[in-house]
Amino acid sequence: MSPKVTERYREEKRAAILAGALECFIEKGFQATTIDDIVRHLGISKGALYGYFPSKEDMYLQMAHKRMDDMVGSLTSRFKELPLAADRLHYLFGRFQSQPLSELRKWMAFHMEFMLYASRRPELIEMHQQYISKAIQLIDTLIQAGVKNGEFRADLDTESASYLFWSVRDGLALHFLLGGTEERYKQHVADMEAMVLRYLLKTPAAEI
Amino acid sequence: MSPKVTERYREEKRAAILAGALECFIEKGFQATTIDDIVRHLGISKGALYGYFPSKEDMYLQMAHKRMDDMVGSLTSRFKELPLAADRLHYLFGRFQSQPLSELRKWMAFHMEFMLYASRRPELIEMHQQYISKAIQLIDTLIQAGVKNGEFRADLDTESASYLFWSVRDGLALHFLLGGTEERYKQHVADMEAMVLRYLLKTPAAEI
Amino acid sequence: MSPKVTERYREEKRAAILAGALECFIEKGFQATTIDDIVRHLGISKGALYGYFPSKEDMYLQMAHKRMDDMVGSLTSRFKELPLAADRLHYLFGRFQSQPLSELRKWMAFHMEFMLYASRRPELIEMHQQYISKAIQLIDTLIQAGVKNGEFRADLDTESASYLFWSVRDGLALHFLLGGTEERYKQHVADMEAMVLRYLLKTPAAEI
Amino acid sequence: MSPKVTERYREEKRAAILAGALECFIEKGFQATTIDDIVRHLGISKGALYGYFPSKEDMYLQMAHKRMDDMVGSLTSRFKELPLAADRLHYLFGRFQSQPLSELRKWMAFHMEFMLYASRRPELIEMHQQYISKAIQLIDTLIQAGVKNGEFRADLDTESASYLFWSVRDGLALHFLLGGTEERYKQHVADMEAMVLRYLLKTPAAEI
């Protein structure tokens, strides 16, 4: 009869379990992580975990969505302070550069395993498209604003450009998944920024 | 009793097994493919298979190497007929575009599974670096030739540019792993070519 | 604070729980019905349920007894209005015939599951004998009355006849557990009545 | 390349596993018997068992069919030596009587668990009807022969009578599942024979 307290408690516990499970997944991968790993890590019982999530797969899905929403939310709010499209992009590349490589690798592995997993399950593909389109739209909107501003070329296919943006970024992370130095990675991100801007900007002379 | 014949026979059988296994891996993925799947597909016995390969993992590794060597070899010989760096790149993008999406997806899934697999096994990372560096060097050499030619900008970090080249390409494939139309994919490859060339070429005005 | 009220309340709640649990058991079977199913069906909490019954098994047992007592009670009172043994039997067969097959099946499954369950637990067997003997005695008494009346043959082993009566009845239900039409079932019950009467009656010529 | 030897070996092993599993099922029941119980009992590995049967359920089904076929086969061949329908029935009742109660109980429990199990799985019901109809037809044919012979009444619904026959038999076994003495059981079987014959025979005077 006290839904408020219980509800809040459940929500917190739920989040705690998700966080603990994420640590496990990132450390060992989705498939390699067993339910026993997770409950041991969290210090709870199997039954407790299953009281909050119906399956391992479900935990995985909710986690991926949460991560994307967090990223989009954080960027959206930050972008409000940056009126110029080029500045927004620059901010983004700065975030890419400042993320430690070790962390990027784990995220990338997590993300890839999700995609691989989804690619064998037709019912997850639709859900994944929604997931990924949030990121595409974010950049698409950014580039459209840049075009309106007069910062970027008017003849751009903005959606395609958004795809390319994420492609270089994800492709680069992919190549650093298994090796490469922090230093080299930063260099590549810088060059990537140059390449992307040269592609978007009206006057190539303006490039870095 | 002549060792040559036996040796040749073994080699052919070995290649046949690898080819059959590859078909299975591409169809179902590495983990999902069982040894039983492979021997059933090939019409041989488990014992026979293990007479040629010590483990499933080993088959996987040899296959990945073979694939890369084939690609590099095929491109290297094709490049001899194309003196201009820009033409070589154009040829490459043409290959990207003409590959059916369904096939690309399978290759990408195969490739990703390999990387994910390697990322959890430190002993495989070194081997993967060699594997990947073959592709990097191919493009690095191509770009260096372009710089020497005077086709490309002299201030390029050619290795970095090579990384970016493969990054956009692989990143794009990654985004199309789970969905997207053939048409849209081709459009993105075309835009990708524009972006890369705009980055490499001296006179952006020269771009498509 | 008056114990009477509390006691009465407990008794009613207890009966309500038993009734709700019965519905679940009949619908899904004893083993397949979970405590969660029952409390969900009743809209109460697990703790509440365990405040009234020490275990799932206990609920099961009490339920079976109640059912048998109800049946015997109902028949006993009905029999008072039927002086002739043959009429009493005819009434019984009428009840068998008029019970919808779908309902009979559920009862039969319930009954069988109880027996199977008991057959693996020696401590329940004694209890089951009491349970079953109530039904046997009911018919035994009926037949003895018929013999005294002069309706039935004097050389009958009445207890054995009572066993046979229930055997045909339960065996028939058993055969219809998994299939068969309502129509066919009624036919069999009619023939069953003919067979039983032909066995009990002095003058076979008197049969239907 | 030696299918004969292998085939025979597989068949024997298959039968041995079935026999061992049956012992376990009869001892503990289908659901209560774990795969570990069975392999421990047989002294083989789990993998070996699953090389012969795809699932526990499948073993169960094959076993039930084999048992029925064996019974029908054995009776059919025995009946060839008994021209009179009444003798055939008498032989059957003799078999019922001579079967030790302890064994009957186990068979009955096994049989009941099968039915209960099937009653919750629509896809098994059809299969069960075929299973049971073999027994019904055996007796139906027997009774029809008796009618033609002039031994039995001409106005019988022979199929219905066949149902009644098995009903008394199975119902009796059901009542002795949980208790009762060997002696009492034999008495009931004898009375059952009397009841059934009195029902079938033209001249009741001819009974016992």
Next chain:
DNA sequence: TATGAATGAGTATTCATTCAT
């Protein structure tokens, strides 16, 4: 009394690899 979160033992099935024939 009522609640419902937590417990944790229990189980069918898969599959890479071996090895006797």
Next chain:
DNA sequence: CATGAATGAATACTCATTCAT
């Protein structure tokens, strides 16, 4: 060399029951 029967470790999920609030 080839065969394929055998091995056995590994793993997600269920549910009757308890007990702190």
